[in-house]
Amino acid sequence: MPYSPCCFQGFQWEGSPTGRTDKLANLNTYITGDNPNAAVLVIHDVFGWKFPNIRLLADHFAKEANVTAYVPDVFGGETLDYELCQQERYKEAGVEDFMKRNSREIREPQIFAFAKCLRERYNRVGAAGYCYGGWVVFRLGSREHNPPLVDCIISGHPADLTEADIDNVGVPFQMLAPEFDFTYPTEQKLYTFQRAMTAGLPFDYQHFPGVSHSCLTRGDDKRPGERLAMIRGKDAAVRWLQQYLHPK
Numbered sequence: 001m002p003y004s005p006c007c008f009q010g011f012q013w014e015g016s017p018t019g020r021t022d023k024l025a026n027l028n029t030y031i032t033g034d035n036p037n038a039a040v041l042v043i044h045d046v047f048g049w050k051f052p053n054i055r056l057l058a059d060h061f062a063k064e065a066n067v068t069a070y071v072p073d074v075f076g077g078e079t080l081d082y083e084l085c086q087q088e089r090y091k092e093a094g095v096e097d098f099m100k101r102n103s104r105e106i107r108e109p110q111i112f113a114f115a116k117c118l119r120e121r122y123n124r125v126g127a128a129g130y131c132y133g134g135w136v137v138f139r140l141g142s143r144e145h146n147p148p149l150v151d152c153i154i155s156g157h158p159a160d161l162t163e164a165d166i167d168n169v170g171v172p173f174q175m176l177a178p179e180f181d182f183t184y185p186t187e188q189k190l191y192t193f194q195r196a197m198t199a200g201l202p203f204d205y206q207h208f209p210g211v212s213h214s215c216l217t218r219g220d221d222k223r224p225g226e227r228l229a230m231i232r233g234k235d236a237a238v239r240w241l242q243q244y245l246h247p248k
Contacts, residue, residue: 017055033062043133065241134158143170152244
């Protein structure tokens, strides 16, 4: 269904984030919303926790899914050049070395501790992650956590996702997958489907034709279809959070 102009008017992608910053579980964090019972942990991509788009996305989650949204800094205060990343000039931005400094082994314990803090405070907790955050949410939703750290996850154009991550997911999961994605190729998409069919879990796959990696947070209106994909991705994530963080 095509989007009408009102969809763009209601999506404040070029506005100013309305939340606040604080420290939680020793991580600097952007916080928005005030629901005392339901929260969503948003794990940012390589643009980092200060990137306006990820904060605006968290604002939408807070308002439309009726949750308190948290965007912690999982890169230890380090940021990459926004412009280079937006232009996909990743080598010039130093992404390879940056990822080594922010590997699973280094960042997982901090992120798990953050999620445990939210679990202690809220009755229901979800997790949404994009690019770098895409593999993180699978780890947060892993069967290894007993009791579970989160009640549902959303993974958008995931980077560094492994078959083991997919095999071990233990909560309802949603995939937001651009057609062209060097970090989440066709073979891995097919593997996700195969495992989802036998996982015994609710599973939702959203395909975004004609767009590429990072479209769901970059939302570049100069790239055909990307702004519409970003809006559709936000809407799909909101519905997923509504369903599993406010069960009836």
